[in-house]
Amino acid sequence: MNKIAALPMYNVSPALAADWHALLADVLRRVEPAAAIVERDDLHAFWRRPDLLLSQTCGYPYVLGLNEYVQLIATPEFDAPGCDGANYSSVIVTRSDAPSDSIEACRGARAAFNAADSNSGYNALRHTVAPYARDGRFFGETRETGSHLGSLHAVADNRADVAAIDCVTMAFARDAYPELTGRLRGIGYTRSSPGLPLIASKHVSREQAGALRAALHEALTTDHERARRLKLKSFANLPPEAYDSIRQMESEARVANYARLA
Template identity: 75%
Template structure:
């Protein structure tokens, strides 16, 4: 079985993508030098590959069924506003200069989201909006953009009025795209939960999982400048039950008659 690996979730810029690739290369050198780093087109299928040695996923797909195929390696700690330890949040953002100063003020506005299987961009926003909705509706329109960057650009271009952005992504945007960051303003946070976990196939041995954890710590300790660029501070090993709060957010929105963002 050929081992495969990828860290696809925070490649916000080409420079960040190169840093993540370099970190992953260093980890694999210690654990399995023959493992292949790939660029997956279909993440859902990739994460279910029996040879998956290490990757990173969103917590929402994890609780919706991916947990049956993978095991948790670790959850990163990021140095970003909205993060605390292994926990992260969604930043609620609107266009700079817009009249909206809270989520409540966005009734009838246009909401952008990256994808329906995103915890930070969809699930957290739906959960935060559910208490405000009437008869299952709150926004005047919704727009699926395909990425957090796409949602931010929709705000900047006046194609949408509000979006929920992964706070780690937002910090990377401030670093890499200051002009885009200045085109939006923050109006709050939503959906605190464990951050995007590093995962491996359930076929990976306990010994290899332990080696991956050691290698990840080593990659931070030996390359502190790169770790700062990646905003990486360390890792926690969490039980899979720690992510149940993400499913609970979905459940609470559904029982409030707000099963979809609308």
């Protein structure tokens, strides 16, 4: 049975999607040339497949049960504002002409989020807002957009007032879509947490997992220009418990009686 792979999380533009595809192809050539690069809509099912050789997920679904099916391969270290080593945070954005200059000032505003299972767009924003919520509410309205780019457009087009955007996505968006991001401004950052991990099925052997780590570093160092475009500095090998901080953010919001973004 041939193994499968995909890097779906940071395809912010067609050019970036092509670079991520090329990086993955280089890794697979070094580890298992017969593996197929695929596209899937149902990522939660895809990540749980026993033939998964390499992919990338969000830390929130990882700690909410995906960790039972996969093993950590590496965590990218990005060169982007809001990143610190293998940790990242979310930029809280509003429109350039909006009066709010802090998250506290956004009480009653319309919030956009990409998905409820997103650490950067939902969990981190909920954690940031929780200390200011009253009776489990802070925003006047919330809107699910399906992607960070969707949230950026919702705020820029005045369909929402505030959103939390993965700082790596924001850096990519500033490069690829300056007209869009030029209509927005940041008013703060969320708490940082480990970045989006690269994963493999637990059926992947220890030897092959090690080969994947070595191939990732080799693919990074052999094409410096591609690494620059992808803002990749290195790959960290974090222990699974490093991601417990994401669950802790959820727990702290629940203790503050703010279990959902509202």
